[in-house]
Amino acid sequence: MTKQEEQTQHHIDSEIHDSANDSKKSASTKKSHGEILKDQICEGQETYNKKPSSIILSSMTAGLEIGFSYLLICSLFYFLKDTFDNTTLFKLIAFVYPVGFILVILGQSILFTEQTSLLTLPVLNRKRSVKSLFKIWSHVILGNLIGGILMALTLIWIGPQLKLFDLNTIETIAKHVTKPDTITIFISAILAGWLMGLLSWLLSSATETVSRIIIIFIITATMSFTGLHHSIIGNVEVFSGMITSESIQFLDYIRFQSFALLGNAIGGAFFVALLKYRAFVYNVDIN
Structure with a gap:
């Protein structure tokens, strides 16, 4: 980093710090752009500081927990299949x-x-390298996928056993997710990643549990209602279909997973992180 770049970065860091402090001094509970940005950077740094084993285990837990959405999706679909198309x-x-x-x-x-x-x-703020970003992404993705696969294997057995849903329900949902062509899945995943990045940003401005639940519900329900592709819950949906149905092949799973992950990453990294960060930086006086 050159001396000029170091000075520029120092101005940016100072502006983020000052903006956050000014917001805390204000009587208003509304957070400023700078305070939210600082919170986001600090939260991201906390994840980087965790051990790889901790990251993978926490990510695997997330993959398992997201499976409860799939359990409810299949159960609702099966319960109402004779009532609605x-x-x-x-x-x-x-x-x-x-x-x-x-x-x-x-x-x-x-x-x-x-x-x-x-x-x-933290990468945009020059606190971490691009290499470290890809490394930690790989850990998180690995954990999420392993957790999702384990949950899928559990649900495709327990669902029919408890008569919550049948294998035909699993196949129908998997075919619905993989039906669009590759470019459609990719663009859809970008939009889903964009929404999830906004979700993280919005949660930084919410302190009460109820308001956080409402934000999560609105964003994720929007993704579901519009059929946008989410790589992690989609992993459970498509993997379950691949295991139980000949209609979903391994290549279908790989095609979906690859482009959904790529699209989600671009949506969150570019349309939220980069744009939000640059919007703040362009307002910083570096003179």
């Missing part, structure tokens, strides 16, 4: 879809899409 059922799923996200986020497990922008901000 499939198009309506896929819209009604929005009411139960947020449950797993609420469990994960309030329980502070590490979910890739919720952490994407958080982990990118």
